[in-house]
Amino acid sequence: MVNLAPELPDGSLSTSELERLRERPAVRSVIELPTGYEHSHDVTSTATALVDGTVLYLTLDPDRGHWQQCVLAHDADERELLEATLDQFEAG
Secondary structure (H helix, E strand, C coil): CCCCHHHCCCCCEEHHHHHHHHCCCCEEEEEECCCHHHHHCCEECEEEEEECCEEEEEEEECCCCEEEEEEEECCCCHHHHHHHHHHHHHHC
C-alpha cells in the first residue's frame, strides 16, 4: 500500500512542500483543498493525490499534528482523482 502520510511535515503543507511532493517519481498529481483561511496563507491541511494508481485523501489531524490518509480508489487515473477530489470538496 502507498503511504505518504509519514513522509509529510508535522503541520500544514506550504506551496513549496506541495511542489516537492509533486516531484516525487511515484506521485502523478496532487490537488490541494484549502479552507478560506489556509488559502490566504498559502498552506493546506487537506489534499488528494494520485500515487502509483491509487487516489489518496490526505488530512492533517490538528490535535496530533500528523497526517492521515484514506484510500479513495485503486487502479485510478487523473479522471478518478478529479472525481474523488470533487466528491471530497462537496462533502467538506
